Amino acid sequence: MVWDEVKQCLVLSDAVCLVTGGAAGVGAALVSSLLTENAQHVAFLDIEEKKGAALETQLNAKFGALRAKFIKCDIANEDELTRAYKLVTDKYRRLDVVVNNAAVLSRDGENSGRMVDVNFKASVNSTFKAVEAMSAENGGSGGVVVNISSLLALNQDSRLAVYSATKAAVLQFTVTLGKEPFYTNSKVRLLTVCPGPTDTAIYHRQNLQNHPAHLTQPYFQKQSVESAVLGIIEVIKTGASGSVWKVADDEPAQDISQHVKKGFTVFSSVVKK
Numbered sequence: 577m578v579w580d581e582v583k584q585c586l587v588l589s590d591a592v593c594l595v596t597g598g599a600a601g602v603g604a605a606l607v608s609s610l611l612t613e614n615a616q617h618v619a620f621l622d623i624e625e626k627k628g629a630a631l632e633t634q635l636n637a638k639f640g641a642l643r644a645k646f647i648k649c650d651i652a653n654e655d656e657l658t659r660a661y662k663l664v665t666d667k668y669r670r671l672d673v674v675v676n677n678a679a680v681l682s683r684d685g686e687n688s689g690r691m692v693d694v695n696f697k698a699s700v701n702s703t704f705k706a707v708e709a710m711s712a713e714n715g716g717s718g719g720v721v722v723n724i725s726s727l728l729a730l731n732q733d734s735r736l737a738v739y740s741a742t743k744a745a746v747l748q749f750t751v752t753l754g755k756e757p758f759y760t761n762s763k764v765r766l767l768t769v770c771p772g773p774t775d776t777a778i779y780h781r782q783n784l785q786n787h788p789a790h791l792t793q794p795y796f797q798k799q800s801v802e803s804a805v806l807g808i809i810e811v812i813k814t815g816a817s818g819s820v821w822k823v824a825d826d827e828p829a830q831d832i833s834q835h836v837k838k839g840f841t842v843f844s845s846v847v848k849k
């Protein structure tokens with residue numbers, strides 16, 4: 577039976593969660609919010625060792641010993657990612673929620689390979705590892721994987737062509753893999769979230785405002801980190817596998833799956849007879 581027919585709403589209490597890029601920005605606020613929702617354990621992966629360790633200490637003091645677990649991990653390094661997954665599944669014996677949130681952003685022409693490796697390749701690798709651990713087809717109890725894309729996946733802003741392409745790839749991958757019968761077979765929901773501009777370090781990165789095109793294209797209005805996290809939590813609880821959600825403008829999460837479907841119907845009309 578598909579998720580929409582069951583009209584379920586996931587209860588996060590006692591869940592074991594894993595968040596990539598959890599030492600700062602949206603990821604850090606999400607780790608804290610999952611613990612507020614009574615998740616049993618939240619493991620978070622990041623390259624920022626000092627920030628990650630400090631957040632772990634702070635969260636365990638607030639929510640109880642061992643509830644938060646920082647794992648230093650460059651998600652673009654497959655061996656490190658494999659080790660992190662093994663550590664989590666060996667330690668907690670289950671995995672219910674994974675949010676692939678870590679990403680990097682640079683101007684076009686700078687660090688293109690790193691953007692592809694972190695934003696796209698690592699999200700793909702992490703998704704397959706999560707599904708392997710959760711899938712009912714492997715004896716698991718199902719779960720949810722959220723891949724964080726961007727509204728730039730749906731737009732053509734000439735200032736951030738490579739970053740936008742990595743986010744479009746994340747969206748296409750997640751929607752395509754997550755379509756039925758994926759949930760029916762695995763009991764895992766694969767979800768895409770497209771945040772709008774949000775007040776974190778990535779938003780303020782690289783003096784992008786000095787890019788020549790910024791004079792001709794409107795500057796983005798940013799939402800709060802709290803709004804972004806509220807939206808992601810709502811999507812984790814209610815989203816059907818293969819669905820896509822807009823989380824922007826300090827507004828509740830909006831299911832934009834039909835817009836995306838319409839777009840791909842237009843694209844594929846040139847492929848199909």
Ligand SMILES: NC(=O)c1ccc[n+]([C@@H]2O[C@H](COP(=O)([O-])OP(=O)(O)OC[C@H]3O[C@@H](n4cnc5c(N)ncnc54)[C@H](O)[C@@H]3O)[C@@H](O)[C@H]2O)c1
Pocket residue numbers: 596597598599600601602603621622623624649650651652676677678679680694724725726727770771772773774775776777778779
């Ligand atoms: N802030 C925005 O305006 C905005 C808008 C749309 C989408 N997003 C997306 O939201 C997500 C969260 O971004 P944010 O705004 O919190 O950015 P951020 O830069 O504040 O946080 C990103 C975190 O990811 C970590 N990270 C980067 N590379 C890593 C790697 N190789 N391995 C492990 N951790 C790594 C960073 O150390 C950092 O802690 C990203 O996927 C981003 O693309 C952000």
Ligand SMILES: CCCCC[C@H](O)/C=C/[C@H]1C=CC(=O)[C@@H]1CCCCCCC(=O)O
Pocket residue numbers: 681725726727728731732733735771772773774778779780781784785786787789790796
């Ligand atoms: C010269 C370039 C100015 C850049 C402004 C800002 O630093 C960038 C914000 C982006 C950061 C991560 C995103 O996904 C953010 C983009 C969110 C998507 C907004 C799409 C809305 C639109 O394209 O109108």
